[in-house]
Each structure stands twice: as structure tokens, then as C-alpha cells.
Amino acid sequence: MPAATARRQSRTKIHDKIQELSWNPTFATPVDKYPTDYTFEKAPKKDPMKQVLRSYFPMEEEKDQRVFGAMDGAVRGNMFRHVQQRWMEWQKLFLSIIPFPEISAARAMPLAINAVPNPEVHNGLAVQMIDEVRHSTIQMNLKRLYMNHYIDPAGFDITEKAFSNCYAGTIGRQFGEGFITGDAITAADIYLTIVAETAFTNTLFVAMPSEAAANGDYLLPTVFHSVQSDESRHISNGYSIILMALADERNRELLARDLRYAWWNNHAVVDAAIGTFIEYGTKDRRKDRESYAEAWRRWIYDDYYRSYLMPLEKYGLEVPHDLVEEAWNRIWNKGYIHEVAQFFATGWPVNYWRIDPMTDEDFEWFEHKYPGWYDKYGKWWENYSRLRHPNGHGPIAFEDVNYQYPHRCWTCMVPCLIREDLVVDKVDDQWRTYCSETCRWTDKVAFRPEYKGRDTPSMGRLTGKREWETLYHNWDLADIQKDLGYVRDDGKTLIPQPHMDLDDPKKLWTLDDCKGYPFPSPNIMLNEMSDQEREEFATQYKAGGPGGRYAGRA
């Protein structure tokens, strides 16, 4: 049949023809399900990247075949004899989170389609919808394969449940819920496409895979590069919409607000997670391998901020230069990623993955890449290693290692780890802590029905039981673990462990080892304080750190 299929209609004609499909309804119009405060009355026609389903489906099918071929090959080639446990354990967290943002992106597409009246962009968004179904299920399948073939399936086996009830899952869940809820353009265009996809998928889908490969896992790169290859179309969808939004001056204030919120929240959440996976989940300590900070500088600062965002200034976009610089400042000078990794490790008893102690070789690498690292974090990691096996002592969070358990940020839900940046404020009749002024602003100013004197009736709300510890205020640690279901199939050994040693049952922590440790909620305690106590607490907290040390203690 080659002759028959050889002749193809010209691309331009095809695309013009496909534009004939939509029409202006006169009997009834699509229901306004998802409100927005943006206006697109004056939006110019903007053609995003064109997509014809006739070529799209076979193209993706071919990509799939390569992915499935690689999966078969990995299993037959015994890939898991070479993967690093330190790396795979973090995949229990990462792969529990990421299918949800993917599927949320699919669900976000009608928000954008409904908000933007121009049919030219609708096709691209519809194709993105099914792309995202692809991404979500292909990633679930990868995780399923890990569960089946990796030495320790515990944590993979409870994956979606654990994602739902763990503090870390909730942090990650913003990167997903933020796409589908609230003002349609804030959610589906600015937060999802302009920031999450355009800026942060670079670290997610490019930096993560290369680190995976360095740790013996070449399946994650295969799957995520296949996912990433759909991303340029999505970025183009978002770009068309933001240009259309910029054409109407009434949108500019909202764009400025949303970009500040979305940038900062993405930084707080994605850099926390991916930064930790890449820096603390790797065994690759070659001095010339790129650190997360270096990758960030290249992908996010240079490629995204300077080459993508800044050129939009001439169309009237207010770029949050200060927040880009401050994100870098947090990563480079304030140890953001190290503080987060230390917190994850402190919280190991309520995780559903194991965290490997750092060794001398790791110390050396950190000191090389982040000069001054040892003075801030070295001692604590030595303690972590010392306390890794149960031996009559408690988990590290309950031992005196000069680590003050942090308060959560009400907005980004990552704890307030950079102690000097803590902000305490009373919002909605509750004392809340924030990791930064921008997170306070997000809650108190941005996510409100009024902004700078104008009505913003469509803007979303921050909801839910945002401080995880509140759920378990003063519960016994072992009861919390049981309630979470983070227990292995013998009914007593924990899924989380602060080490990689599966060879000796005596080295594995059990529920019994965690009995007798009450776990209080910092936020409840904060709200029980008198005004004076609260002020003293804040002063003391802000004088603490780095590495979580108490104020006045070296």
C-alpha cells in the first residue's frame, strides 16, 4: 500500500480545514463551569502548535512502543542488580506524587478551554488532555514495575494511599490541585503551564532522569523523556494563552499576582522535593557531576527566567525578579534543599520510604559543591547515622541532637526551615506560621475575593487541614504509624527505616521501638500560647538554625 499512503495533504490546508470544525453557537453556549476574573474580549488570534490527531495517535503509539520495549529489556537484563537502593527509595515518594499532577493537568484543560474563547487554542488543549492521561498511567506503570522487581516493594505497595495520608504527599498535592481549582486562568494557565510545565518540568523530567541513570536506573529516563517530549506542545499552549491575556490591560494586575504566587509555590514545593531526590538520593559523587543548584541555575534561571519570562516584559508582563532572585538565594545561600532533606530524614518514622545515611564520601561531595555544608549539617547527619539502628533509643526526632522540630508553612506546607525567614500572622482568626513573606502574602492577600481594591470573586481559597500534625496532636508515634498503615506484612516492622540494611531483622525498626513518643502539633501549641509567649517563641525560633539548631546552641 505504499503508493496509496505516500501522498499527503499539505499541512497548511489540513490545519485550515480543522479550524472549520468549531462554530459560533446561537441556541445555547457552553456552561461556565469554572469562573475566572480574567477577560479575553480583546484577545487576538493566537495559533499554538498545531496538532492533527491523524498523526498524533500513531506518533505517540510509536513512542509507547519504545518505552515498553525498554521496560521488557530492563527486566530481562536484570537492571535491578545495579540500581542503588538509596535512589529507588525516594522513588516511592516521587512516583506516589507525580501521577496525580499529571492527571490533574488533564482535568485542568476544560478550565482553560472554557475561559479562553478562541477555538484556535482549543485543539491543542484537548490533545494535551489525553497526553496527560498518558503521562499519569505510564508513570503508574513504571512504579508497578519497580514494585514487582525492586528488592523492597514496601511503600510502593501502598502508594496511592500513602500519597493521600502522608505530610509529604500533601506538600506534593498542591502541584496538581493547584491546576484544577480556583480561578481558571490562575490554575490552568499560570500555575500549570506558565510556571509548572515551562519552568519546573525541566528539573523534573530532565535533571531527575540523568540522576536516575547514574544510579543504575535507565527506565525512569526512558519514561520521563517520553513524557517530556510532549511538553513543548503544552508550553506552546500556555504561551498562546498568556499572550492573549496580556493583550487586555485589565488582566495585567492579575497576571502579576498569579505569577508571584505560582512561581513561589512551585519553587517551594518542587525544589524541596526534586532538590532532595537529586542531592540526597544519589550515590553518584563524581565531583564534576552537576549539582541541583547548578542545574537550577542553568535550566530555571538562564533558560526559563532570562530566556522565556524576561522577554514577556515587553508585552506588559510584570516579572517577579525579586522572587526569582530570592528563590536562588534560598537555594544557594540559605541551604533550602539541605534543610528540606534534613527535615525529611528527621521525619523518617512517618514516611513510607527508607532514607540512607550520608557517608564520608557524601560529606566530601557536599562540601565541594556547597562550601560550608559540613559545619551546618555534618554533625546532624553523623547523629542520623549513629541512631540508624534501633538500640534502646528513639528515632532521631525524639533524641537530643540539637534539632528544633519546625513549624509548617501554612501556604506551601513545607516547614519553615529557614528559621530567620519565619513569619507569624493571625489570619482567618488563627495564628499561622509561614516560611516566607511571600507565602504569608499568598494566603492573606492573593487568595482572597478582593485584590488591590478590585473584586476577584473567582479566586480560589486555601483549604483543608493544612498542618498535618494537627491530625495527630499528641498521639503516640506508634499509633500514628499504625493509623497511617506504614507497617510491613508481619504487622510490626515499619515500612520506613533510616538506613538500607535489610539483611538483619534486628536492624529494622518496629512499632514497639516507637511506642511512648507523643507527637504534638506545633500549630496547636502556637495557638495555645499567650501573646507574649508567642512573640518570645518567634524571636527564639528566628534566631535558630541553620540545620535546625536551637538559638544559642552551637
Place this chain on the structure above:
Amino acid sequence: MADTLSPAQTPTQTPTGRVRSVPRLVFTDAEAGALEFPSSNSRSFNYFKPQRLKATMYEDVTVDVQPDPARYLTQNWVYGFAKAPGGYPTEWTAAKSSDWHWFRDPNQEWEQTIYKNNARLVRQVEQNIANARNEGAFERWSPGWSRIVAWHVGAWMHPEHGLGMHVFLPAQRDAPTNMINNAISVNSMHKLRIAQDLALFNLEASEARSDFDGKAHLEAWNDDPVWQPVRENAEKLTAIRDWLEAVVAANLAFEPLVGELFRGGYVMATAAANGDFVTPSIMGVAESDLERDLGYTKDLIGGLTSDQEHGRQNIELVGEWLSRWIPESLAAARSLAPVFSEAENSPVTFEDTLSRARERVRAILGELEIPTPKELDQ
């Protein structure tokens, strides 16, 4: 076990003597079965109950990916709408379920099935069109039939597109579980795909025949009185807020009464009599899509109408919806009556075709044990 070599400690010397900095494989023995310890054999997702004894691939990659405060989501949704809760509120449909998570897509759609099926179908359509072109099939159409393809078959691309883009695509945001939303998202792609196929077929015909007016479909859809009730029906479907009502109105009323009536009942039957073998092959693909889409729709509705707690109420509700939407679709169908006698060879009558369409609805509702609304016979 604990102290495996790191990639940095392994040799980086190449056989040529050139030193390259690359991570090297190290033996970690981290494969399944290397050790026995608690949960070392826990190799299935254990947080949901599979429909059968063992979870299918589809279930593994679909169930619980969209979390639910009624299951494990202890901190609840962390974003809300201005005036409504966030996430996936069950209130977005009037239907009720004692457990929305029971539903499984009978088509078991996930990444691999979606792309395999749709790629197969676009290839099939392209191949049929290519064969027709090579055999000069377009040129053999009579001028009268050619006008029908340009005008009526052309018009049909619009409802397919409208339903895909503005009925099913928004509905897949709204259902309370991932299983339901994914099934609806695949339905949306079927519609969009067939709409594009019809548009490109139309382009092909206009290139093959000088008398084929490639823009006629726009006039037919926007102005021809024969098509206005169909357009009205399609547009009204886009205005439904309740996601399940939209799916019911589209798949249980519009599709059998208008979609199948036109695609299968009219085009497929009439085209052959007029020497056209290619148009029916495209419509046939749409018909087989519908079988899949009806499959999930029937399972979904059937589960709700047989719900222990809310079954009776759901039967009534679906009945009300159908009483509202069947008359719309019957009116749309009736307006197409003149089309049935337009071709030189008209082997089927409108009344027979409409009776069959009604029977089809009756049969579907019978399967679901939903009383046939009296409006179907009016």
C-alpha cells in the same frame, strides 16, 4: 549490603586510555528476591479491592490516582473554589452512589489501549481514503451524491467536534473518581478524532472533485433548516452543568437517536446504494467508537441504578433526564427526515430508521432496567 560502591569509586578509564567522567554500573543486588524480610513479597497495590480476583493493569494504573477524602485523603483538599469545595465534589451530579469507586471502565482504557486503538483507527481511515483516491472512487460519485457528502456528511463533523470539545472534555473534569473521568476523556478523544477525520475526508473529496464544495458544510450546519434542530441539540448539550446528565443526554439520547440514525441508519445504508464505499467506512469507525463509549456509559448507569441505597432515586433521576433530552433528540432526528429521500437511490426510509433508533434506546434502557420514558413514543 549497605556499603555498595558508589559510581564515583568505579573506574572511569576507557580502553583507549581517555579518561571520561561517567557514572559506571555497580553491582548492588537490589533485585526482587535477593533477600527475605517483612513485606519482601508484597508485590501488589494493596489499597483497593480489584473487581476480580487479581487487579488488572488498568486498575493498577488508574484506581485511587485521584484521591478522595472519603477514602485516604486525611488532610482533605488543600485548594477550594471561591464558593465551593475543591477537588472532585460528589455534588457535581445529582446522582448518588453509596461508593463511587466501584466503577471500572469495561474497556480498561489506559495509556497503551488508548494509543493502540486510536492509532489503529486513524490508520484504517487513512488507508480507506487512500485506496478510494487511488481507485478514483471519488470521481465515480454521482453529482447528487457528491452534494450529499459535501452538505450533509460534511455537516456531521460539527456535532462530533462539539460533543468532543464541549460536552465530554469538560465532563472528564468533574466525576468523583479517576476511573470515571478517564473513561470520559477517552470518549472525548473519540469524538474529536472522528470530527477531524470527517473534516480531512471532506478536504480530500474537494481536492478530488471539482464540483465538491468544501465549504458547503458550514452553510449546512449554520443555516440549513434541516440541520438547525441538530445544532440546537448539540449546543444545548454543552450547556449542561451536571456531568452525568451530560453523558446520559449525549450517549443515551443523542447518540442512538441522532448519531446512529444518521451515521449508520442513513449514511452507511445509502452510500453503498450510490456507489460510495469510502464514506461508510469512516462512519463505521465512529459506530465502533460508540460501542465502546456505550459500554462504559451502560456500566456506569447500571451501577448507579442498581445501587443498594440510591438505586431507586437514580432510576428516577435518569428517567427525568431522558424525558428532558429524548424529545430534543427526537426533534433533531425528525428534522433530518428530508435527507433520507434526497439521494437517487434511497434504500431506507426515515420512518423505518427512526423506529430502529427508538428500539435501540428501548433495548439499552431495558438492559439497565430503566423504564422507557413515554416521550420516546411521542
